[in-house]
Amino acid sequence: xxxxLQKLANxxxxxSRIDELKQLRGDLPExxxxxxxxxxxxxxxxxxxxxxxTNLKVEKDNLDLEIKDAQNKLEKYEEQQTSxxxxxxxxxxxxxxxxxxxxxxxxxxxxxEIEKRQEEIGPEIEAAQEELEKIKELHAEKQEELExxxxxxxxxxxxxxxxxxxMEKELDDRYLRSYNRLREGLSNGLAVVAMERGAAIGMAxxxxxxxxxxxxxxxxxxxxxxxxxxxxxxxxxxxxxxx
Numbered sequence: 001x002x003x004x005l006q007k008l009a010n011x012x013x014x015x016s017r018i019d020e021l022k023q024l025r026g027d028l029p030e031x032x033x034x035x036x037x038x039x040x041x042x043x044x045x046x047x048x049x050x051x052x053x054t055n056l057k058v059e060k061d062n063l064d065l066e067i068k069d070a071q072n073k074l075e076k077y078e079e080q081q082t083s084x085x086x087x088x089x090x091x092x093x094x095x096x097x098x099x100x101x102x103x104x105x106x107x108x109x110x111x112x113e114i115e116k117r118q119e120e121i122g123p124e125i126e127a128a129q130e131e132l133e134k135i136k137e138l139h140a141e142k143q144e145e146l147e148x149x150x151x152x153x154x155x156x157x158x159x160x161x162x163x164x165x166x167m168e169k170e171l172d173d174r175y176l177r178s179y180n181r182l183r184e185g186l187s188n189g190l191a192v193v194a195m196e197r198g199a200a201i202g203m204a205x206x207x208x209x210x211x212x213x214x215x216x217x218x219x220x221x222x223x224x225x226x227x228x229x230x231x232x233x234x235x236x237x238x239x240x241x242x243x
Contacts, residue, residue, distance in 0.1 A: 002216045004175055009234035011167045011179060012192035013242055018160050019189050021153040028146040035139045042132040049125045053118070060114045063107045070103040163242065175219075182227065193222075194232040201225060 074097060081093045168176055182191035193200050195213045200222045205213070213220050213229050220229045 001218055004172070005216060005219070005230050006234050006237060007167060007171045008175065008179060008192050008219075008228060009194075009230055010238045010242060011164065011171065011176075012190070013235060013238035014160050014164045014167065015183065015189060017242075018157060018164070021157050021160075024153055025146060025149050028142060028149065032139065032142050032146060035135060035142060038135050039132065039139060042128060042135060046125060046128045046132065049121055049128065053121050053125065056114050056118055056121070060111060060118075063111050063114075067104050067107045067111075070100040070107070074100040074104070179228075186227070190227060192228045192230060193225075194235045195229050196232060200227065200229045205229065 077093050077096045077100065081090060081097070084090045084093060171179075179191050183189050190201070195205060195210065198205055198207075198210050203222070203224050205222065209220060209222075209229070212218060213231055216231055216234075221227070222229050
């Protein structure tokens with residue numbers, strides 16, 4: 001059992017060091033993801049504005065054609081009106097003339113709206129692109145910062161991960177499952193802790209439990225924290241072997 005306890009302490013020592021290396025990265029990975037989301041949002045907005053700009057131009061061109069067509073019809077109806085033979089034909093042409101004038105008026109009104117929007121949309125796109133460039137620069141800075149941290153810790157982390165895999169193979173599956181389950185359920189990842197001055201992570205252990213821990217012949221679970229408590233000599237040995 002002493003060998004099992006040592007392997008559990010070794011595994012905890014390795015995992016704690018891996019956790020420390022990951023903490024060196026801080027919030028950088030999450031920050032980068034947030035910035036990438038922001039980049040996507042700005043790019044989508046720019047695409048939407050550019051699409052609107054294109055649609056406005058197409059609509060304006062179509063309105064120009066619509067106005068030209070209505071003007072041609074208007075001239076034709078006005079010319080026909082001078083040679084009508086009865087009031088009915090005159091009234092019919094008058095209605096057509098009024099209809100074409102309304103078409104022209106509506107089209108001209110819409111063109112004014114489009115031109116006003118076109119004046120606004122250009123600066124909006126420019127401002128959005130400038131903001132996007134700033135965000136991309138920040139992303140590059142954060143990415144470079146993260147790469148530097150990873151570069152400094154990557155080699156050690158790989159070695160630790162390799163060592164962890166070796167430990168997993170050496171440890172009985174039931175103990176490994178219990179250890180992993182404990183670690184996953186704890187915020188600080190400390191599934192195995194050393195007894196220091198009769199206490200485990202600051203909480204006093206009963207005298208009988210202290211005795212059992214020092215005997216090193218069974219797995220002791222702290223009733224308060226649910227963690228495995230071992231004699232500090234196991235962690236001392238783990239540090240000597242794995243540092």
